[in-house]
Amino acid sequence: MAKQFENNMEECFSTSKGVFYLKSLSLEDNxxxxxxxxxxxxxxxxxxxxxxxxxxxxxxxIGVIKRQHKKWKTVLPRIEPFYAVKSNPEPLVLKTLANLGTGFDCASKDEIQRILDLSVDPSRIVFAQTTKQISFLRHAQKHKVKLMTFDNEDELYKIKHKYPGAELLLRIQTDKIKGSVNFGMKFGASLDSTKPLLQLAKALGLNIIGVSYHAGCLIAEPRAYRDALEHARSVFDEAKELGYDMNLVDVGGGFPATMEAGITFEVIASRLSQAVDDMFPKDVRVIAEPGRFYSxxxxxxxxxxxxxxxxxxxxxxxxxxxxxxxxxxxxxxxxxxxxxxxxxxxxxxxxxxxxxxxxxxxxxxxxxxxxxxxxxxxxxxxxxxxxxxxxxxxxxxxxxxxxxxxxxxxxxxxxxxxxxxxx
Ligand SMILES: Cc1ncc(COP(=O)(O)O)c(C=O)c1O
Known part of the structure; x- marks a missing residue:
């Protein structure tokens, strides 16, 4: 990829994957x-x-990526996008988004490294993989990537051992929501297991700062986005009783690029915005992990x-x-x-x-x-x-x-x- 831009290089960046040129779209490729x-x-x-x-x-x-970002900022101003690198990790896509100021959802050591290579501050990364290989967790610790998700006891013990200073998001299940791709069978704590998990985390002295979920993809029912957020709210309340003062909700990915399952991004966004404002005060930070929406x-x-x-x-x-x-x-x-x-x-x-x-x-x-x-x-x-x-x-x-x-x-x-x- 780099080679075709060589003649007209204005800015280049190198990563562990090679050297890439950013603004150097040569005229012949314009x-x-x-x-x-x-x-x-x-x-x-x-x-x-x-x-x-x-x-x-x-x-x-690349203009599409930039326009999607503008659309996101216009219709979801309160929700910070952390681009899901897995959806498309092309260096130029990542660099463009890094320059636009998004955060990044990384699922592995390699994805974390790709983002760090772009000089993105580690606070702009969420390690959104609930089941983490120990070497990946060590990598996150070494590079101060603090924010990460979990959904089971083993993970809590592992984090206590390897990275006790991590900032944790309890990922909850959303399998009552029916979309074409559902994550509930594999990921997310069921609502009856969140309390014991919070109690264990408390006993281990771990820092849970919020809740995350992924509602799924191609969801035909806009109400689903509100339902998922209601679950998140209930876990916030549960955590408060146990002495946690949560301040972050991660509403995951699944946002369509345009229209999917008969619903536009704009409709989803307006329902979600309203639900967020109804359920969470302004001092609660809200992030999302859109992948497909951008790429x-x-x-x-x-x-x-x-x-x-x-x-x-x-x-x-x-x-x-x-x-x-x-x-x-x-x-x-x-x-x-x-x-x-x-x-x-x-x-x-x-x-x-x-x-x-x-x-x-x-x-x-x-x-x-x-x-x-x-x-x-x-x-x-x-x-x-x-x-x-x-x-x-x-x-x-x-x-x-x-x-x-x-x-x-x-x-x-x-x-x-x-x-x-x-x-
Ligand atoms: C944890 C998590 N976040 C975000 C995404 C991105 O989803 P989408 O590309 O549908 O926005 C995925 C996709 O698998 C995911 O597993």
Missing amino acids: GSVSQVIKKRIEAINDENQESEEGDAFFVAD TNAFTLCTQIISRRVVSTEGDSDPTFMYYINDGIFGSFRTLDFGYIHPVLKVLRKNQEIQDDWSGEKVYTSSIWGPTCSPDDFVAKETKLPKLESGDWIIWEKMGSYTSPASSEFNGIPKPKVYFTET
Whole structure:
């Protein structure tokens, strides 16, 4: 990634992962996402192409990240965003957010280090993993990352032993809230276990400063956000009786980038803001861990049809088409089955513009397959598409979160490179 900006470097930063250039979006990579895509594809189609070109690639628009942040600050002014690094840890995304002043939700030693490498103060990090490897906890202690979540007794003993000065958030379960991705089965103390946990923490002399939760993703019921906060409030009250004076609520992630499950971010934000103000006085600090909200719409994945099979069935007048592309379920689409990503498909045929509407054309039953040897490597089993050729491109929007970081290089298929622009 760094190499493509080398000619026009204005500011660079180096991390343990390499050297990256921030403001150095060279003119050739400036322009709309569509322009950058077309330029890359022209380069790939060029007969003088370098041998490594021809792989799938991302085009990322840093302007989207900046606009999402502006939106957050406008509609949720009281809630401080701590970006969930796991959703997309691209150095330029992290650096942009660090410059905008967000905090960061880190889940591991590596994620903590990526943020510290950007000279972010450790007080802007929440170690939001309730079950922490001891070496990760030591790393947090060494670098003064104090704020962290927990939800069980073992974790309390571990923290007492390794990092007694930590500032703890008791993560509570929200599994009554039904979304497409629910966390309650794995994370969060049930409401009948919070009191014994608080008592144990008190006995161990640990400092619990607040409550955290993650309401889940794609929640269709806006009331759910208020319900989760009510649970947090009840734990605040319980803690007060035990002598804790909590002052921080972490409302987690799960905020949609635009509209999901029929609800817009703005509707969720206004319900949540109201609930926060109703339940917590102004001196209680409120943070959140948005991931998808920032990253989803910023990244577009470009895949090429590397092969095609036309299947004719006796009795059917039209053939069906099997398209094989150069990224798949073991790569950037790894979390498709978990409901983490909801890409929007467009096509780019030779000598044409990027198209998202083929309603005026004949369409065929089509399937889209990834490049590995696995028969499970399909991205779309049955969809209607116009007739495409090998060499055409399938463009996937909304691919900025839980794609590249969750992907593998199974079968030797490389992870797509990222080309940045800013609109
Ligand atoms: C603890 C925690 N916080 C925040 C997030 C970010 O969620 P989202 O990207 O839906 O905002 C996750 C996602 O898995 C998480 O586990």
